Amino acid sequence: MTDDNDGETNNNGSLSKLHKELCDKPWNKILTKNGNLAILRNIFKRKMKTKLTYRHMSTFLTSSENLPKVQGTVVVEEVNRISKSLMSSRNTFELRKLKPKKKKATVKDCHMYPDDIETLIDRIFHIFSLQNHIGNTNCGNLKNWVSKVLKSEGFHHLENFVYKEAPFARAFRCKKVMKNETPSSKRSIQVSIVNNLKSALSWWLLAALRQVILPLKIQNKTAYVWRNAYLKHLKLGMSRFKKIYAVRRVDKAICLKSSASYSSLRFTIVSNKLRPIFRNRSKDRFKEVMEWKKVNSILAWCLEKHGIYRHTIQKTCKDILKFLKRNSDFSQVFGYTADVSKCFSTVRHGTVICIIERILDQRCDIHTVCGKGLDNKGFSKLLFVSRDSEKEARLALTRKMQSKRVEHHQVVYVTKVSTKWLLEIIRSTVSSYYYKRGETTFKVTKGVPQGHPLSSNLAHMYLNDFEKENWKNIEYDPRMFYSRYEDDYVFLTTEKDLFEKMSKSLLNGENQHGLIANREKCKYSDEKQELYWCGVKIDLKSGEFSVKRRCSDGNFGWIPIKF
Structure with missing residues (x-):
């Protein structure tokens, strides 16, 4: 020295x-x-x-x-x-x-x-x-x-x-x-x-x-x-990630020409497995979050207009109860659950763009209303609602605030955008997603990145398109019921053969979307026994639903769900 x-x-x-x-x-x-x-x-x-x-x-x-x-x-x-x-x-x-x-x-x-x-x-x-x-x-x-x-x-x-x-x-x-x-x-x-x-x-x-x-x-x-030891697993996880998402290096000049927004990539441990998470780099984080909430609200309304709904767990439980009552005369009701393996990384960019182009084929203007208020416990709520007209959007915002137990709210702003603008946003998000590791720039050429605000809705569109293509004849069959929350499916049927025929495309991966179920997470229940799905215990015999919660004595117990 x-x-x-x-x-x-x-x-x-x-x-x-x-x-x-x-x-x-x-x-x-x-x-x-x-x-x-x-x-x-x-x-x-x-x-x-x-x-x-x-x-x-x-x-x-x-x-x-x-x-x-x-x-x-x-x-x-x-x-x-x-x-x-x-x-x-x-x-x-x-x-x-x-x-x-x-x-x-x-x-x-x-x-x-x-x-x-x-x-x-x-x-x-x-x-x-x-x-x-x-x-x-x-x-x-x-x-x-x-x-x-x-x-x-x-x-x-x-x-x-x-x-x-x-x-x-x-x-x-x-x-x-x-x-x-x-x-x-x-x-x-x-x-x-x-x-x-x-x-x-x-x-x-x-x-x-x-x-x-x-x-x-x-x-x-x-x-x-x-x-x-951990870094070895991280290196293997990075290799798998690059293979699954078809990641490739790109020239920095190409990124500048396409005005791409960079994101940070990190691996987090979820259920003792490494999962890649993306976070957008932005100087004004709050402004960026608000912008993506608006885009999500507009996209969700466009999907609802075309009959693509997101089912909640409670809504699915109500539908299961209706199916059980309708088939109460049958001595046997079989239940199955399935989880789509690597759902986000399977989404193909070309298919998603075709779906969104089909949905946004008719050009129109969409009004978005942003409102805020305090619920009965004093927590602040900031909600976005989109509809075809400003009046409908304001009424929908009032109903949504009431469902969140907000008595008084105020409208922050009202904006109007076209479906053409939304289509360009989704195209740029899906086909031009870059991230940096050190000085090297990479592009994701397959799948939707986990952690991106639009990824959940894009995967939802992709799964819905798979269902329409493979299960369109089963949707109105009284002997069969299925529903999905995110990428977790639940199936009920009175005939085993019918389920085996229906699920073949998902369990074996025999479909054009490249989706396949994770067999390790698939569960079944024979002859009206209990079935567990998304944290809910479903009693197929009595039609009761319960969730695990901490009781007043400090121990965990199953609490019935009241509809």
């Missing part, structure tokens, strides 16, 4: 503020953003051009402002011993070899538990012989502090240093150490160096753990996973 770099270290590498920062800032921010820790951060990342030595580490540990006062003393010798251990290439190599003992076959296996983290800390202490440098009691305090930090994401007070066990702390008693300083000044410098060194070691341990574990946000909670 050059002298200029050393000078930068002296100016910016001080740890005088770190002791307080460790109690105030989240550890992830300290690991990645704190300028005082740039040197130590690069020890693990190995991105510096010149090789770091233990002398740089010693300067970092003791803090640059106090180093001249103990230069050439036993204190520096003891600190150098710690630095040499931390900077040892063999020890760093051993740190990189820290892996779980068993192979992690699934994402679920990658999760770390408190016992795993404590064992990992002990192994790191052993690799760097930290017990010999600061003592067992100090190591125990450090371990407890880090464990609390990882559990609660909060920061707790670091325990006072035990001087008797730490050789470098005992070194302050030597006569040659700061002999020109007054007792009070000597004590102040001693406490400053010990606190800075303690804070540096605390952060160093977190930095070392960061090479082995990875914090993830799962359902707004932080979970820790084995880093290397």
Whole structure:
């Protein structure tokens, strides 16, 4: 390292503020953003051009402002011993070899538990012989502090240093150490160096753990996973994603010509499986959300006008009850459920555009009304309603507000757009969807991205088109009933053969839409037994419906649904 770099270290590498920062800032921010820790951060990342030595580490540990006062003393010798251990290439190599003992076959296996983290800390202490440098009691305090930090994401007070066990702390008693300083000044410098060194070691341990574990946000909670094992699954998930969505690289110039909007891609864990989620990049996030809500409202009204309705779970339960009453004379009623495998990624762009062009064939204007109000519990509601005329839209908004238990509301704005405008919006969304990974730009050429506001309605259109093409003769058959919520189907029939004939196209994937059911999630119920669908327990014999809820005693139980 050059002298200029050393000078930068002296100016910016001080740890005088770190002791307080460790109690105030989240550890992830300290690991990645704190300028005082740039040197130590690069020890693990190995991105510096010149090789770091233990002398740089010693300067970092003791803090640059106090180093001249103990230069050439036993204190520096003891600190150098710690630095040499931390900077040892063999020890760093051993740190990189820290892996779980068993192979992690699934994402679920990658999760770390408190016992795993404590064992990992002990192994790191052993690799760097930290017990010999600061003592067992100090190591125990450090371990407890880090464990609390990882559990609660909060920061707790670091325990006072035990001087008797730490050789470098005992070194302050030597006569040659700061002999020109007054007792009070000597004590102040001693406490400053010990606190800075303690804070540096605390952060160093977190930095070392960061090479082995990875914090993830799962359902707004932080979970820790084995880093290397999880990254392997993430790499496989990315490969599958690129294959399923037919992702391909594109030239940045092409994106600029098409004025495409970039999105961020991240993988989240849902039911212990990696799922790709897209988020649009926008400076004004609120304005973007409002615009997409308006587009969704217009698209939903266009679909309803053409008989493409979205059934709620409660509406489906009512229809099932009607079917059971109508066929109460039959001794046998069979129930089946099916889930479409990778529904969003199966949607073909050409088919979706053909469907929307057919729906929006007749040019007309659509009025959208946006209203807001407070419900009976004081929560704010912002709703969009679209109709062919402004008067109809206002009346529909009033009815929708009443269904949300909003007594008084006000209209924010009224707008009018043409179906031609809507068609162009959907075309650009479906056929020009780009995202960036680093400096590389990719385009999704198949499927609708999960997380996009229009994806749900586009997939709904696609599934509805599949149903009309394959099940149009079954729709009015009194012996058969089917309904769908998102991509979860429920079937009821009085004849097994009829269901087997109908479901062949979905279960075996024998259809032009490329849809296939996930056989692992398919369920059936024989002879009026119970059937579970979308969290609802359906009793085919009594016609009762119930959902699982937490009772007043704190336990979960099945609560009947009242229509």
